[in-house]
Amino acid sequence: MKNNILVIGGGPAGMEASAALSRMGYNVILAEKEKSLGGHLAKWDRLFPDQIPAKQVLDSLLEGIKDVKCFTETDVNSINLLDRSYNAMLSNGITILADAVLLASGFDLFKAEKKEEYGYGIYEGVLTNADLEKAFKEGKTFSPAPMAIGFVHCVGSRDEKAGNPACSKVCCATAVKQAIETKELYPDANVYCFYMDLRMFGRHYEDLYLRAQKSGIRFIRGRVSEVSETADGRLLVKAEDTLSSKPLKVSLDRLVLMAGMRPSKAGRAVGHQLNLTTEEDGFFSSADNLLSIQRSKLPGFFYAGACTGPKTLPDTLHEARSAAMEIDRYIKENFRK
Amino acid sequence: MIDFGFSVNPSSRINLDAADGEKFHRLAALEPDALKCMACGSCSASCSAAAFEDTSLRRALLSLQNGLSDDAAKLLSHCMLCGKCTMVCPRGINTRHLILSILKIYSL
Numbered sequence: 001m002k003n004n005i006l007v008i009g010g011g012p013a014g015m016e017a018s019a020a021l022s023r024m025g026y027n028v029i030l031a032e033k034e035k036s037l038g039g040h041l042a043k044w045d046r047l048f049p050d051q052i053p054a055k056q057v058l059d060s061l062l063e064g065i066k067d068v069k070c071f072t073e074t075d076v077n078s079i080n081l082l083d084r085s086y087n088a089m090l091s092n093g094i095t096i097l098a099d100a101v102l103l104a105s106g107f108d109l110f111k112a113e114k115k116e117e118y119g120y121g122i123y124e125g126v127l128t129n130a131d132l133e134k135a136f137k138e139g140k141t142f143s144p145a146p147m148a149i150g151f152v153h154c155v156g157s158r159d160e161k162a163g164n165p166a167c168s169k170v171c172c173a174t175a176v177k178q179a180i181e182t183k184e185l186y187p188d189a190n191v192y193c194f195y196m197d198l199r200m201f202g203r204h205y206e207d208l209y210l211r212a213q214k215s216g217i218r219f220i221r222g223r224v225s226e227v228s229e230t231a232d233g234r235l236l237v238k239a240e241d242t243l244s245s246k247p248l249k250v251s252l253d254r255l256v257l258m259a260g261m262r263p264s265k266a267g268r269a270v271g272h273q274l275n276l277t278t279e280e281d282g283f284f285s286s287a288d289n290l291l292s293i294q295r296s297k298l299p300g301f302f303y304a305g306a307c308t309g310p311k312t313l314p315d316t317l318h319e320a321r322s323a324a325m326e327i328d329r330y331i332k333e334n335f336r337k
Numbered sequence: 338m339i340d341f342g343f344s345v346n347p348s349s350r351i352n353l354d355a356a357d358g359e360k361f362h363r364l365a366a367l368e369p370d371a372l373k374c375m376a377c378g379s380c381s382a383s384c385s386a387a388a389f390e391d392t393s394l395r396r397a398l399l400s401l402q403n404g405l406s407d408d409a410a411k412l413l414s415h416c417m418l419c420g421k422c423t424m425v426c427p428r429g430i431n432t433r434h435l436i437l438s439i440l441k442i443y444s445l
């Protein structure tokens with residue numbers, strides 16, 4: 001008999017784990033609440049550090065789940081643990097009895113309008129990292145060509161007032177990548193990155209930073225304190241250049257906010273039904289943050305990807321594959337004796 | 338004008354809109370490595386002049402980018418071109434050569 005495995009969330013984590021579990025011979029049911037699969041990956045244009053097209057990665061993930069039963073526009077209405085299997089009622093009316101569940105609900109982007117002082121939703125020239133990816137993806141350019149563009153790191157991250165003291169891990173690399181791409185589009189524009197620390201931790205990330213510097217992008221160490229509008233409709237940005245201990249101002253045509261990663265609301269709603277706990281950062285607590293990130297505190301219930309904290313795509317995909325192995329081990333130990 | 342006994346201080350805020358980008362571009366064209374500085378401070382830390390006078394290539398580069406070439410001039414005025422900073426720069430910048438180019442372009 002093939003065991004049923006329910007995967008909740010059809011982003012990179014859910015897709016990669018489903019592919020692995022299906023190769024292992026399990027009967028995988030993948031539920032995704034949106035119209036199409038791909039999660040946030042489907043919204044990105046090119047990926048750091050090598051700027052490969054997101055579509056290329058998405059297509060190969062989709063290829064891996066050709067044989068998986070996928071329900072889109074499907075959320076989980078209710079889920080509970082029976083004797084040793086999970087009974088899930090999906091919003092499409094289907095009920096599933098699953099011997100293991102993988103939660104791959106990912107993250108929600110921080111709502112940048114909450115940082116009112118940055119003017120998102122107030123000034124037209126202020127956009128988010130996600131908005132800029134969308135513009136790149138759709139081939140849209142700004143006209144007239146901007147003369148000065150700024151990137152603000154740590155928006156809704158490392159900010160207790162915004163409710164999130166943690167670092168979102170991916171946005172330094174995203175800012176540097178987007179700054180390079182912006183400079184390529186508008187070579188005459190002055191491009192600035194306002195950062196507190198540059199967290200270019202991954203392989204090739206530092207190369208990306210050096211490339212940005214060489215292309216003339218100016219890195220200003222200091223957090224943007226406020227944004228206002230100039231008489232001629234441009235954005236006046238204030239920060240401290242902490243390297244010279246002096247306040248600084250500059251007028252910009254566009255300001256891109258690096259909105260951080262917050263826990264998925266829809267994912268937390270699922271966790272809530274099973275009383276799964278979260279840590280102070282709002283992301284799910286694993287059984288053990290070092291030895292078994294993929295295991296939850298419930299038997300047969302697993303995590304993969306950004307639902308346990310900010311992660312890059314490679315991190316997410318590794319976790320998805322190791323979650324599949326953990327699930328396989330769990331099923332073999334508990335159902336095949 | 339009546340002298341009220343006080344005057345308005347000039348703003349010490351850096352105004353990037355007013356910074357002379359043209360000269361810095363010329364510097365970067367001649368010395369592309371000027372763009373590579375990552376503000377680590379190794380140059381100032383090893384500088385033989387810095388122990389006695391306010392000397393710092395790191396801050397000089399920053400001042401130029403902020404449009405404050407007078408500050409840069411002060412920070413380099415005691416440089417003896419000894420080249421110690423070139424030995425330590427982790428970005429492999431020929432700092433001694435860079436300093437000479439700064440002095441030339443900005444006529445410092």
Ligand SMILES: Cc1cc2nc3c(=O)[nH]c(=O)nc-3n(C[C@H](O)[C@H](O)[C@H](O)COP(=O)(O)OP(=O)(O)OC[C@H]3O[C@@H](n4cnc5c(N)ncnc54)[C@H](O)[C@@H]3O)c2cc1C
Pocket residue numbers: 008009010011012013014031032033034037038039040041044046047048049074075076104105106107108109129130170174259260261264266267270304305306307311312313314316
């Ligand atoms: C601006 C930005 C740019 C980035 N660029 C890069 C990059 O260039 N390179 C890189 O390595 N990483 C990048 N990342 C990180 C990358 O997006 C994440 O690592 C990846 O999306 C995490 O995958 P995931 O599947 O865990 O989550 P998600 O991508 O968030 O997918 C989760 C999916 O689960 C679904 N879902 C949630 N709850 C439910 C529910 N209850 N029922 C059904 N479905 C549900 C959601 O709709 C979503 O489709 C970037 C992140 C940001 C914010």
Ligand code: SF4
Pocket residue numbers: 153154155157158166167168169170171172173197198199258260
């Ligand atoms: S990755 Fe960089 S921009 Fe993002 S929260 Fe961390 S330090 Fe800030």
Ligand code: SF4
Pocket residue numbers: 380383384385386387392393394415416417418419420421422423432433
């Ligand atoms: S070359 Fe000038 S700046 Fe460099 S260490 Fe010598 S004195 Fe200092």
Ligand code: SF4
Pocket residue numbers: 373374375376377378379380381394395425426427428429430432
């Ligand atoms: S040692 Fe090199 S990288 Fe470091 S501050 Fe000096 S010039 Fe910049």
